[in-house]
Structures are given as C-alpha cells and as structure tokens.
Amino acid sequence: MNDxxxxxLLNELNIxxxxxxxxxxxxxxxxxxxxxxxxxPDLLTTxxxxxxxxxxxxxxxxxxxxxxxxLSGTPGKLDSGIWNEVNRSGxxxxxxxxxxxLENRRILIIKMQRCALANxxxxxQQAKDTLxxxxxxxxxxxxxxxxxxxxxxxxxxxxxxxRERVTELNCLYSLSxxxxxxxxxxxxxxxxxxxxxxxxxxxPEIACARLTVDGIVYTTQNWKETAWKQDSAIKFQGKEIGAxxxxxxxxxxxxxxxxFLKEERKLIITICEHLCxxxxxxxxxxxLVKSYQLLRKTFEDTIAAIATxxxxxxxxxxxxxxxxxxxxxxxxxxxxxxxxxxHSIHTSATIHDVGKMYVPADMLTRPDKxxxxxxxxxxxxxQKSYDILKLIEFPWPIAKITLQHHERIDGSGYPNGLKGExxxxxxxxxxxxxxxxxxxxxxxxxPGLGIDKALEEISKNRGILYDSxxxxxxxxxxxxxxxxxxx
Amino acid sequence: MIQKKICxxxxxxxxxxxxxxxxxxxxxxxxxxxxxxxxxxxxxxxxQLEDVTILIWDIGGEDLFPQTxxxxxxxxxxxxxxxxxxxASTLEIVIDIQKKVRGTFPDVPYILLENKTDLTGxxxxxxxxxxxxxxxxxxxxxxxxxxxxxxEEAFTCLAAKMLKKTIT
Numbered sequence: 001m002n003d004x005x006x007x008x009l010l011n012e013l014n015i016x017x018x019x020x021x022x023x024x025x026x027x028x029x030x031x032x033x034x035x036x037x038x039x040x041p042d043l044l045t046t047x048x049x050x051x052x053x054x055x056x057x058x059x060x061x062x063x064x065x066x067x068x069x070x071l072s073g074t075p076g077k078l079d080s081g082i083w084n085e086v087n088r089s090g091x092x093x094x095x096x097x098x099x100x101x102l103e104n105r106r107i108l109i110i111k112m113q114r115c116a117l118a119n120x121x122x123x124x125q126q127a128k129d130t131l132x133x134x135x136x137x138x139x140x141x142x143x144x145x146x147x148x149x150x151x152x153x154x155x156x157x158x159x160x161x162x163r164e165r166v167t168e169l170n171c172l173y174s175l176s177x178x179x180x181x182x183x184x185x186x187x188x189x190x191x192x193x194x195x196x197x198x199x200x201x202x203x204p205e206i207a208c209a210r211l212t213v214d215g216i217v218y219t220t221q222n223w224k225e226t227a228w229k230q231d232s233a234i235k236f237q238g239k240e241i242g243a244x245x246x247x248x249x250x251x252x253x254x255x256x257x258x259x260f261l262k263e264e265r266k267l268i269i270t271i272c273e274h275l276c277x278x279x280x281x282x283x284x285x286x287x288l289v290k291s292y293q294l295l296r297k298t299f300e301d302t303i304a305a306i307a308t309x310x311x312x313x314x315x316x317x318x319x320x321x322x323x324x325x326x327x328x329x330x331x332x333x334x335x336x337x338x339x340x341x342x343h344s345i346h347t348s349a350t351i352h353d354v355g356k357m358y359v360p361a362d363m364l365t366r367p368d369k370x371x372x373x374x375x376x377x378x379x380x381x382x383q384k385s386y387d388i389l390k391l392i393e394f395p396w397p398i399a400k401i402t403l404q405h406h407e408r409i410d411g412s413g414y415p416n417g418l419k420g421e422x423x424x425x426x427x428x429x430x431x432x433x434x435x436x437x438x439x440x441x442x443x444x445x446x447p448g449l450g451i452d453k454a455l456e457e458i459s460k461n462r463g464i465l466y467d468s469x470x471x472x473x474x475x476x477x478x479x480x481x482x483x484x485x486x487x
Numbered sequence: 488m489i490q491k492k493i494c495x496x497x498x499x500x501x502x503x504x505x506x507x508x509x510x511x512x513x514x515x516x517x518x519x520x521x522x523x524x525x526x527x528x529x530x531x532x533x534x535q536l537e538d539v540t541i542l543i544w545d546i547g548g549e550d551l552f553p554q555t556x557x558x559x560x561x562x563x564x565x566x567x568x569x570x571x572x573x574x575a576s577t578l579e580i581v582i583d584i585q586k587k588v589r590g591t592f593p594d595v596p597y598i599l600l601e602n603k604t605d606l607t608g609x610x611x612x613x614x615x616x617x618x619x620x621x622x623x624x625x626x627x628x629x630x631x632x633x634x635x636x637x638x639e640e641a642f643t644c645l646a647a648k649m650l651k652k653t654i655t
Contacts, residue, residue, distance in 0.1 A: 057527050057542060058525060058527055061558070061559070061561055061562070062558075064561060065558055081524055081525065081559075082523050082524025082525070083524045083525045083526070083527070084523075084524060084525065084526040084527070094523060094524060096524075121521070121523050124521050124523060125520065125521045128499050128500060128519075128521045129519070131499070132500055132519070135574060135576065139574075139611065
C-alpha cells in the first residue's frame with residue numbers, strides 16, 4: 001500500500017489492513033501503529049508479517065469462518081462481530097474484523113472501535129436500563145394487581161363475616177325485645193321465640209326450629225328434623241328442662257360444625273341462656289303472684305273476721321258493714337276512682353264500726369233511743385275504730401277513713417268537726433253509704449225507713465252535710481242503675 | 488495443559504459478566520454496564536488433580552439469539568445458561584437459547600444458573616418451574632455473583648462435566 005494519503009486515512013480511521021497469505025500467516029498492508037503493535041505483538045517489523053497466535057482467541061475463531069469465506073470467493077465482506085481485548089497496559093478496547101475477497105486477494109481488516117462505538121454503547125446502555133426499568137414497573141403492576149385481588153377477596157370475606165355477625169346480633173336483639181314486650185304467658189313468648197330463630201342463621205330460607213320446654217313443644221311451621229341439625233340444651237338450676245334445635249332442610253357447604261358456623265354454636269348457646277333467664281323470672285313472677293294472692297286472701301279474710309267480731313255483739317248491724325261496703329264500693333266505681341281507692345273504700349267500709357266493740361252491748365241493742373249521756377259514748381266508736389286500726393300498717397289510710405266517716409262537710413259531724421276538703425273523699429263516700437244503709441235497715445230502736453227516705457235525706461242535704469258529687473253518684477246508682485243491697 | 492472453552496449465555500442484565508468477574512477476579516460491582524460483543528476471560532483451575540485452562544466467552548446478552556451467534560460457540564466444551572431469579576422472563580429466553588444450541592451442539596454439557604439468589608424478597612421464578620426443568624434433565628444451581636454463593640462450584644462443576652466428556 002504505497003499511497004500515503006490512503007495510509008494516513010486508514011490510520012485516522014483506526015483500521016489495520018492485512019492480507020491473508022496462508023494458514024495463520026498474514027502480511028500487514030497498512031502502517032504498524034501503536035494499537036496494531038499491541039494487538040499483534042508478534043508482528044515482524046522487517047517484513048510486516050505476522051502469524052496469528054492462540055492468544056487472539058476471538059480472532060482465531062473468526063478465522064475459521066473467514067477461511068471458508070475466502071475459499072468460496074464470495075464477493076462482499078464477512079464481519080466478525082465486536083469483541084474485547086485487553087492490551088499489555090490493561091486497557092480494554094473493542095475491535096471488529098471483516099474479511100474481504102478483493103481481486104483474488106484475501107483481505108482482513110481490523111478496526112479498533114472508539115467514538116462511534118462509545119456512542120453505541122451509551123445508547124445500548126440507556127436502552128437496556130430503560131428495558132430493566134420497564135420490566136420492574138410491569139412486575140410492580142402485576143404484584144399490585146395480585147395484592148389488590150387478595151385484598152378484595154379478604155374484604156369480601158370480612159364483609160360477609162360481618163354480615164353474619166349482624167344477622168346474629170339482630171336475632172338476639174329481636175329476642176330481647178320480644179322478652180321485654182311479652183308480658184303475658186310464657187307459652188306465647190316461646191311461640192314468638194321459635195319463629196324468630198331461623199333468621200339468625202346463615203341460610204334462613206331453609207332453616208326451621210323446635211323449642212322444647214318442660215315437655216311442651218313449639219315449632220316453626222316448616223319444622224322437619226333432618227341430618228343437618230344444631231342443638232343445645234336448656235338448663236334450669238343445673239337440670240335439663242328442654243332443648244333448642246335448628247335444622248336445615250337442604251344440604252349446604254360444610255362450615256365448622258356440619259353446615260353450621262362456630263359463631264352459630266355460640267348464638268344457640270346464648271339464646272338458650274336467655275331463655276333460661278326468662279323461665280327463671282317467669283317462675284319467680286308466678287310464685288310472687290301466688291304469694292301475693294295468698295296474702296291478699298289472708299288479708300281479706302282477716303278483715304271479714306274483724307267485721308264479724310263487731311257484728312256478733314249487735315245483731316241489728318249484722319251485715320251492716322258488708323252492705324255499706326257494697327254501696328260505698330259501687331259509689332267509688334260510679335265516680336271512676338282508681339282501683340286502689342276503690343279497694344281502700346271497700347276495706348274501710350267492711351270494718352268501719354270495729355270501734356263499737358268498746359260500746360256496751362246494751363247501748364247497741366236497746367230498743368229505745370239513747371240518752372244525752374249515752375249517745376256520746378256510742379259516738380266514741382269512731383275514735384276507738386281509729387285507735388284500733390291505726391296500729392295496722394294498711395297500704396291505704398283505713399284508720400283515717402273510719403275516723404272521718406261521721407264528719408259532715410259543714411263541720412257539724414264528729415269527732416273533730418272537719419269541714420269540706422278536710423274530709424277524705426273516701427270518708428265522704430263511706431258517710432253517705434253508711435247513712436243510706438242505716439236508714440234503710442231496721443234498728444233496735446226503730447224499723448227501717450225505706451230507701452226513698454234515705455235518698456231523700458241525702459238529696460235534701462246534698463252540698464250541706466254530704467258531698468255533692470258523691471250524693472249524685474249514689475242517686476244515679478239507685479235511680480238509674482237499679483242498685484240493691486241484697487241481690 | 489488442557490484448555491477448555493465455556494460460553495455464558497442468557498438475557499441482558501442477568502449477571503453473566505459479574506459471574507465471570509467473580510470467578511476470575513473475585514470482584515463484584517453493583518453498577519450495570521452492558522457488554523458489547525464478546526468478552527473473553529481466562530482462568531486456570533484444578534480439576535481432579537489436573538490443571539485446566541478455562542476460556543470463558545462472555546457473550547453480550549440480548550433477548551434474541553440469532554443463528555449467527557452460534558459461530559461464537561464453535562469449539563466450546565460446555566456452557567452456562569444464566570437467568571436472573573428476580574425476572575421470570577429471563578428463564579423463557581434461556582429455554583429458547585438452549586433449544587437453538589442443543590440443535591447444533593447436542594452433547595455439550597450445560598448448567599442453568601439461577602443468579603441473584605441473594606435478593607430473596609424479590610424472587611420471581613417459581614420453584615415449581617425449576618423443578619419441572621430438573622425433571623426434564625436440566626442441571627440447575629443457585630448462584631449470587633454479589634455474595635459469591637455457588638459461583639466457584641458452578642464453573643468447576645461444569646469443568647468436571649466437560650472433562651468427563653473428554654475421557655468418554
């Protein structure tokens with residue numbers, strides 16, 4: 001290669017041109033410059049020829065393909081691809097070789113890659129960095145989707161679980177409300193309870209229930225015992241008195257206990273405990289009612305006995321207190337008084353003359369009128385009644401009512417000459433009933449004056465001696481409602 | 488001295504150059520620098536009391552492995568297929584490479600290296616997939632160019648396989 005310009009050009013382009021002679025023997029056609037000397041250290045300066053050694057591993061491998069190419073005589077070139085070599089100084093350089101067939105001469109050029117390849121390398125580097133970043137992003141997106149799906153599934157599961165718990169709570173709430181509201185029989189309560197139960201279970205549309213307490217059975221309309229059953233005993237004071245059973249009418253996927261959940265086991269146990277408390281309260285209530293009724297009867301019997309004691313001493317007033325009680329009770333009802341007031345009037349009237357035990361019997365049964373000295377003694381019976389009755393802790397002012405039953409609203413009564421509002425309403429009623437009955441009945445000192453006379457008496461003294469409303473009620477009873485002392 | 492050629496192949500950024508650097512120089516760098524072309528390294532190892540020069544051809548990684556690259560494999564005694572355990576897509580690529588290589592070099596021993604195993608929280612290749620390849624006769628080893636885990640063993644194991652082939 002004699003053209004100096006061509007030589008200069010090749011040097012600038014970092015291209016070494018070699019001609020293949022034979023085997024691994026080459027002749028250098030271009031100038032021997034530094035990098036060429038580094039790459040081909042065995043290059044002979046005198047002859048510009050070199051035998052490629054095994055150290056040039058990549059180039060040696062390419063030579064196999066290059067030889068085939070040269071032998072074929074194919075025009076054009078064959079490229080080796082880029083490879084790295086480390087020179088004696090430890091610097092790394094990139095090279096590429098190409099084989100040519102030129103006018104029957106086998107040419108090998110070796111190019112040391114510098115700037116262009118450095119740019120290529122940067123470009124490749126950036127491309128690969130971008131690809132890696134994209135792969136990372138795709139992986140993150142994929143992971144996010146997986147976690148999102150997992151989270152969604154977990155949320156759905158927890159929502160379903162929560163819905164179940166709400167259903168169970170609703171069941172317990174409804175049960176509590178039913179227990180509060182049902183003040184009538186316990187049987188009616190259990191009927192209500194058994195129909196509430198299925199709604200608390202996971203599959204209410206196929207659930208049925210049976211409640212057994214003390215041998216009495218309560219079921220839902222669709223009750224049928226099946227293989228899919230959950231039950232719990234009802235125990236009262238340690239003794240089994242019944243059971244609650246829930247059945248599914250169709251098969252359902254397995255839960256913790258057949259098709260049932262462990263939460264449903266807790267629910268059925270809780271319901272049975274509630275029912276046990278209800279039974280306990282109801283039984284206690286029933287006992288209380290019985291005791292109360294017994295006590296009441298004892299009370300009334302005692303009152304009747306007291307009344308009888310008084311009447312034994314005065315046969316003329318036998319039955320007087322009973323009749324007065326009947327009339328005063330009827331007046332109280334006619335006046336729409338409360339049950340408590342009616343009861344207090346009835347009790348007061350039944351024993352209002354108990355103090356007459358202290359009045360000498362002959363004064364009570366004398367056929368003629370009492371003297372001026374004797375009458376005050378009889379009048380003391382009201383104070384005596386009070387003195388006896390005040391010792392008993394009645395739930396009503398019985399003693400006071402009996403004390404006041406001879407008072408008159410104008411203050412002309414006895415023992416204390418009370419007027420108007422100072423007299424208890426119950427005493428005003430008792431007063432009228434006492435007067436009407438006394439005038440109607442026989443006494444030791446006179447015959448009965450008849451009901452008309454009695455009613456005339458109270459009408460005449462309406463608002464003077466006797467309370468107007470009470471008189472009106474009494475007259476209403478006799479004149480319009482046909483009240484009679486004896487039936 | 489016996490001289491054996493080993494080629495490293497696989498997708499880009501799986502750690503081929505790092506594995507060679509760890510094996511030859513016992514060094515590692517976290518910085519990723521793409522390999523252009525082919526890098527050839529050399530190391531002498533002792534296999535069964537015999538010194539063997541291993542010529543390692545580190546072939547720059549691309550997802551496509553064209554037929555022309557098969558010329559790089561000429562004369563190889565064994566090859567290492569490298570995957571990045573944190574990128575599942577790199578396994579599909581080496582399976583494709585292995586099919587192409589096996590077509591031309593059916594009897595040459597190879598080992599699949601699951602590289603970057605030190606990144607345990609980011610593993611992306613499922614064990615079941617690896618087991619399936621093992622059942623199909625693949626030799627597979629876990630490596631980490633960063634920590635050095637399994638690197639020496641992988642190269643010496645392949646060298647031993649290559650020598651066995653030479654003897655037989």
